[in-house]
Amino acid sequence: EVQLVESGGGLVRPGGSLRLSCVGSGFTFSNAWMSWVRQAPGKGLEWAGRIKSKPDGGTTDYAAPVKGRFTISRDDSKNTVYLQVNSLKTEDTAVYYCTTGRYFDYWGQGTLVTVSS
């Protein structure tokens, strides 16, 4: 059974930073493209970014609103993908989901990031 478990969310002040983690199991993590998708309160899903598998180059792509502030990395030895979020803004308040595959085949339950003073 595929499982994705996010952690690392919390309350942070504007301008602050957090590192979110997502541990995957039940699939070959090293071959998987991993993405982060967020959902602000009362809003729809928004793609934040993606990291390809190392066999596919291991490159990253980011949505315009987060490019330069968010960084996705992976540690295949730990079956973990990370989202480093810097220079946080109030509009970054959202549930952050990690998802796997080119089609977002499986999703975690999400971790809540609240940016507030």
Place this chain on the structure above:
Amino acid sequence: QSALTQPASVSGSPGQSIAISCTGTDSDVGGYDYVSWYQHHPGKAPKLMIYDVTNRPSGVSNRFSGSKSGNTASLTISGLQAEDEADYYCSSHTSTNKMVFGGGTKLTVL
């Protein structure tokens, strides 16, 4: 990259069929057969229902089907059931090698 356009809400009675549209541009929906659809019950993890415009993952009911014409993709749900009530989102690959979601559609089963 602007979000794909979906109706805010649709509704139908049990047993009926409904369709949800997802309109983009030549740079996303119209340019690639990489449209997916997700079902999201609030508080739960979203679930992939359709990928590559028309394909259903294993385990997804055949009451769900997808199609595309030009820059508009559609999700059709036939034989509506109470448990289909949820938010539905489309997504597409884009010409800038990114992904974009639709704004979401709330399906109400009357």
